[in-house]
Amino acid sequence: MLAGKKFLGPQTAPTPESRGVPKWTGTPEEASKMLRAAMRHFSAANCGFTVLDENTSKLIYSKDPDGKELIFTDEVKASETDKQRFIPKSCKCVMAYTVQMSPETMRRSPTMTGGQTTTLAYKRAENIQASVQEFLRGLGYQGLGESSTNALGIAPAFGVLTGLGEMSRLNRMISPEFGPMVRVFKLLMDLPVAVDKPIDAGIMAFCKACKKCAEACLSQSLSLTPSPPGRCEARGTTGHKAYFEDSVSCMTSWREKATTNCGICFGVCPFAKKDKAWIHEMVKVGMSVAPFADSFFRSMDDAFGYGAQASGESWWNLDLPEYGIDSSQPVGAV
DSSP: OOSSSOOOOOOSSOOHHHHHOOOOOHHHHHHHHHHHHHHHHHTOOOEEEEEOOOTTTGOOSOOOTTEEEEEEESSSSSSSSSSSEEEEEOOOOOEEEEEEEEEHHHTTTTSHHHHHHHHHHHHHHHHHHHHHHHHHHHHHHOOOSOOOOOOOOHHHHHHHHHHHHHHHTSSEBBTTTTTTOEEEEEEEEESSSOOOOOOOSSSHHHHEEEOOHHHHOTTSOOOOOOOSSSTTTTTTTEEEOOOOOHHHHHHHHHHHHOSSSOOHHHHHHHGGSSSSSSSHHHHHHHHHHOOOGGHHHHHHHHHHHTTOOTEEEEEGGGGOOGGGGGTSSSSOOO
């Protein structure tokens, strides 16, 4: 295990230079295909690519959660000091990737069973990040990762830009394959890759009619407005067109529970169920071409009881696969 998040990675893999061979070369398309295969091997659910430009570079933080400044530099090699992390401008390729969470255990939120679902995804992500950083190092390239949880940049935004999903009423990214049952991470690289584009799978449009997560929210932190307002009333700020949550009331509710985070909104989402019935295959096709039926699909989700919260006391009776997820569902050719 290569546990522990590091901006520069473990830096233990032999480099091409140390082996006396040239670094790997190929087309951007070959690089993207290779990385997708590697990321699935490392247990990531999916990954996508974009580049930093005048706009997307704004999604990289000026300071990491530990207080260290993130500074772009003309230097060839990335480095860090006690107070700063230096990102070479050549590391302009961004890989966003997802790690699956268990729908069955998340449905047991807000309990310790639901809370550990998130924790387990972040633990797995530590090893994935370190593994791909070493993989890139072995090819002769740099991979700059999160120094801690949610460091480096805004993960859901990069997930949307790389076509992994759409933003939602949760104010989180929802994946067409796995719904909200993923955590999103990001990595900067100097390996040129073929970029992906954002998608329109009808997810945000579905959220306009659904409102199930907002209705289930114990702290009433999620918006019930029909369309994303592009304004956060709680903060009094404007920005991208999205459903902003009241983060203060959400986190206050977490603190009051003391023993766990929440996650109810993830568990009740109609997209959180993976092919439990034929209706979900129809929804996948229909919601993007027939948005007028979205309210009907929400009602069907209620009728079948898929969004109902489950007891946290009976999880040990579940016949769950490894990590509580079904990894057999394909996400496209690599």
